[in-house]
Amino acid sequence: MSDLETVSTEELRQWLANAFVTACKALGHGKTASNMQKVERYREELASRGEEVPKLGLFDGNNGYKQRLCEQGLFNGPGSQ
Numbered sequence: 331m332s333d334l335e336t337v338s339t340e341e342l343r344q345w346l347a348n349a350f351v352t353a354c355k356a357l358g359h360g361k362t363a364s365n366m367q368k369v370e371r372y373r374e375e376l377a378s379r380g381e382e383v384p385k386l387g388l389f390d391g392n393n394g395y396k397q398r399l400c401e402q403g404l405f406n407g408p409g410s411q
Contacts, residue, residue, distance in 0.1 A: 334375045343381075345409020346372040347399040350386065352410035354400065362388070364411045372409070 334342065346369055353365035369386055376383045384392040386399075404410075 334371070337375075339376065339379055339381060342372055342376055342409075344402070344407070346376070346383070347403030348405075348407030349403075349410040350396070350399045351403030352405050352407070354388065355405050361411065368409065368411060 337345070349365045349368040349372065353362045353369060356362045356365065366388065373383045373386060384395050386392075386396065
């Protein structure tokens with residue numbers, strides 16, 4: 331069992347947004363990279379639950395979806411590193 335399996339889908343979506351915003355605003359490459367790894371891990375878990383989550387990258391991916399993440403995410407919020 332993955333440790334993410336016990337997290338609600340709503341909470342996991344918020345964690346994804348928080349990790350994405352933190353990755354985008356981080357000053358260090360290590361912090362950006364570790365948060366992007368979390369984004370991908372959360373995205374994969376959401377997809378395994380049947381949720382539709384587009385592939386995300388800092389410089390590619392669905393810009394409308396990324397904008398929504400930036401609006402709802404919290405820098406250094408829960409689920410980020």
